[in-house]
Amino acid sequence: MPWSTVESRLQELGLQLPPAPQPVGAYVGVIRVGNLLVTSGQLPWVGDRLFRTGRVGSELTVEQGYECARICALNALAQLNTELASLDHIRQIIRVEGYVHCAPGFRDHPKVLNGASDLLNQVLGEKGQHTRTALGIADMPLDAPVQLVLWAEEV
Amino acid sequence: MPWSTVESRLQELGLQLPPAPQPVGAYVGVIRVGNLLVTSGQLPWVGDRLFRTGRVGSELTVEQGYECARICALNALAQLNTELASLDHIRQIIRVEGYVHCAPGFRDHPKVLNGASDLLNQVLGEKGQHTRTALGIADMPLDAPVQLVLWAEEV
Amino acid sequence: MPWSTVESRLQELGLQLPPAPQPVGAYVGVIRVGNLLVTSGQLPWVGDRLFRTGRVGSELTVEQGYECARICALNALAQLNTELASLDHIRQIIRVEGYVHCAPGFRDHPKVLNGASDLLNQVLGEKGQHTRTALGIADMPLDAPVQLVLWAEEV
Numbered sequence: 031m032p033w034s035t036v037e038s039r040l041q042e043l044g045l046q047l048p049p050a051p052q053p054v055g056a057y058v059g060v061i062r063v064g065n066l067l068v069t070s071g072q073l074p075w076v077g078d079r080l081f082r083t084g085r086v087g088s089e090l091t092v093e094q095g096y097e098c099a100r101i102c103a104l105n106a107l108a109q110l111n112t113e114l115a116s117l118d119h120i121r122q123i124i125r126v127e128g129y130v131h132c133a134p135g136f137r138d139h140p141k142v143l144n145g146a147s148d149l150l151n152q153v154l155g156e157k158g159q160h161t162r163t164a165l166g167i168a169d170m171p172l173d174a175p176v177q178l179v180l181w182a183e184e185v
Numbered sequence: 186m187p188w189s190t191v192e193s194r195l196q197e198l199g200l201q202l203p204p205a206p207q208p209v210g211a212y213v214g215v216i217r218v219g220n221l222l223v224t225s226g227q228l229p230w231v232g233d234r235l236f237r238t239g240r241v242g243s244e245l246t247v248e249q250g251y252e253c254a255r256i257c258a259l260n261a262l263a264q265l266n267t268e269l270a271s272l273d274h275i276r277q278i279i280r281v282e283g284y285v286h287c288a289p290g291f292r293d294h295p296k297v298l299n300g301a302s303d304l305l306n307q308v309l310g311e312k313g314q315h316t317r318t319a320l321g322i323a324d325m326p327l328d329a330p331v332q333l334v335l336w337a338e339e340v
Numbered sequence: 341m342p343w344s345t346v347e348s349r350l351q352e353l354g355l356q357l358p359p360a361p362q363p364v365g366a367y368v369g370v371i372r373v374g375n376l377l378v379t380s381g382q383l384p385w386v387g388d389r390l391f392r393t394g395r396v397g398s399e400l401t402v403e404q405g406y407e408c409a410r411i412c413a414l415n416a417l418a419q420l421n422t423e424l425a426s427l428d429h430i431r432q433i434i435r436v437e438g439y440v441h442c443a444p445g446f447r448d449h450p451k452v453l454n455g456a457s458d459l460l461n462q463v464l465g466e467k468g469q470h471t472r473t474a475l476g477i478a479d480m481p482l483d484a485p486v487q488l489v490l491w492a493e494e495v
Binding site: 059129169 | 280287291294295298303316317336
Binding site for chain 3: 322
């Protein structure tokens with residue numbers, strides 16, 4: 031299997047592309063339409079366990095939320111990888127939808143979601159630049175701290 | 186009017202494609218861009234009444250939420266049908282956005298939204314496979330239990 | 341710089357296209373993929389200040405929320421304008437994602453988001469017709485009352 035530039039950059043950051051997480055319902059992880067790809071909502075799975083659970087701003091700190099967002103982004107890249115011959119075939123990340131499970135009064139959603147945005151910028155450079163939504167969610171499936179969706183354009 | 190395969194399958198399930206619900210604001214129910222279609226957020230309308238109101242996990246059970254998600258999906262198919270010559274012209278359901286109006290601490294959003302996913306898989310088979318987001322929403326327009334968006338690709 | 345029809349209509353409404361607001365994180369304001377454009381989540385910035393903060397239904401009235409949604413839509417048009425030679429190159433607004441920061445029990449999200457929808461219909465006519473999602477969000481970045489995303493198709 032050819033080693034992609036993107037995977038090399040992940041390795042330089044001490045990261046490794048995980049297996050794409052299984053959906054938790056009657057749906058699939060990623061779909062392609064034309065040269066557009068969209069993932070399902072990704073949770074911070076590490077293997078078969080959520081890296082953390084709970085709400086940012088109460089059970090979790092902003093830094094812990096940041097790390098969860100980073101893991102969600104990594105899982106989303108793994109989903110894209112199942113539809114692409116290589117992550118080097120990403121022309122552009124289009125959009126990040128970031129949902130932060132947070133305590134009442136929490137306002138620092140952007141700082142949490144920078145965990146995903148920073149990763150994408152680090153491993154994909156200009157191709158990693160994206161639009162973003164950042165929303166606070168009162169109740170999240172499986173008590174996950176972050177849910178993340180990637181939209182990408184294929185070369 | 187030719188009877189589509191999709192409508193036949195709905196009938197086998199004891200369902201019938203309803204008229205597409207009217208928007209509740211200054212927008213339209215569905216739009217096509219290229220061969221991509223996207224609906225507005227669909228509520229569980231049955232005629233001019235919401236099938237149920239309230240939050241899943243307090244006023245409503247998971248099973249009642251499941252049924253609402255199923256009705257939302259049916260309404261979303263009705264919206265797509267207004268832009269397509271036939272539902273058989275769906276090449277692929279791309280994405281389901283599922284928003285569950287839920288009580289604090291609710292975690293079973295995936296089980297609720299399987300009401301939509303199962304319907305799509307039942308009536309469309311492989312073409313019904315989709316990506317999904319599942320989010321808990323504290324306050325929903327008109328006190329609806331579920332809001333659902335479909336993205337689809339036209340043949 | 342040529343004066344576009346859209347900008348003329350804005351002027352007739354007593355409005356002016358503002359500079360596109362800067363993102364509040366590691367992302368960009370708008371991206372084009374093929375002839376599709378999508379903005380990041382827009383907040384009701386007026387210059388470097390949020391026009392209002394707080395929740396609709398407690399700190400803010402529906403009318404104040406409506407005005408915030410209108411400003412968000414104006415900012416989203418400004419984002420589109422940075423990628424288009426002119427706003428007259430919009431073929432169609434595809435989708436409005438409307439997120440209303442609201443107090444518990446609030447149900448009038450559609451009335452708030454009509455602030456965005458009415459503006460788009462006023463300045464773009466048929467090209468401004470769009471699908472819409474309307475969701476109540478318990479906690480919003482920077483305590484903003486509304487967050488809005490536009491999807492548009494380019495001519």
